[in-house]
Amino acid sequence: MTEQEIVHRVDPDRVAWRVAGEEVVVLDTSNSVYFGLDATGALLWQRLVTGATSTELVTALVQAAPVDRERARADVAAFLADLRGHGLLVQRP
Template sequence: MTEAVPRLDATSRVVAARDQVSADLDGDAVILNLADGVYYGLDAVGAHVWALMAEPRTVAELRDAVVAAFEVDAATAEHDLLELLRDMAARGLVEVRG
């Protein structure tokens, strides 16, 4: 991991970092971090979240979208989402804006 991970909670606003390119692969996503040349893969849930982050969104908005689209309760969705976003932020794939 390359960067310090900012504090994240339900009110944090996140957006996909500019220094990357991504592609949809049959519902999954592949992201190339242009800063380090590393590819990352996301499953269907991660790809859904990634697509939503083309525009700044709060963690709560992302959680609610995941709950609406997949069979998961809000607490589990938020926990898993925060874990994913922390990892993505540490790798420079996501910008946290407060």
Template sequence: MSDRFAVPPDVMARQVGEETVILDLASGTYFGLDPVGAHMWQAMVEGKTLAQVCERMLAMYEVSRGDIERDVLALGQKLFDKKLIALL
């Protein structure tokens, strides 16, 4: 939960309405995030630790800590696996 992430230079993201669209320029693939995922993404790319991302999400949504930790870790892992974020 102490990991921090950065966006690689070949990844671009734009907010479209309440969602975020991420483009991997290297592969030409798009990845979309719903509003909740978009908030998680924003906190991650601001350099927040995963624990800080969870705290932000807990302040925004009525959800259990266990659920939000599971969701933040799952999204972080998925983004990392797709090379859309890199560990600092």
């Protein structure tokens, strides 16, 4: 199974979040840590709430920002790795 086939989703049991203008503020309720996401992070985050593959996230980023697909792919991979590192995502095939 490739990374693109995995559906990434925000762990609803672990986070609370709010949109604040063009940004998103996330609270890791397990560790009481806040994260601030800029407009690009907010775009990706809101798709992760309902679940999205890496490919879907890359496509959304390319459509919303002046970025080429390779750069978008790298940025999405880094964003997902960071969220996974903080335990904020769940994954399913």
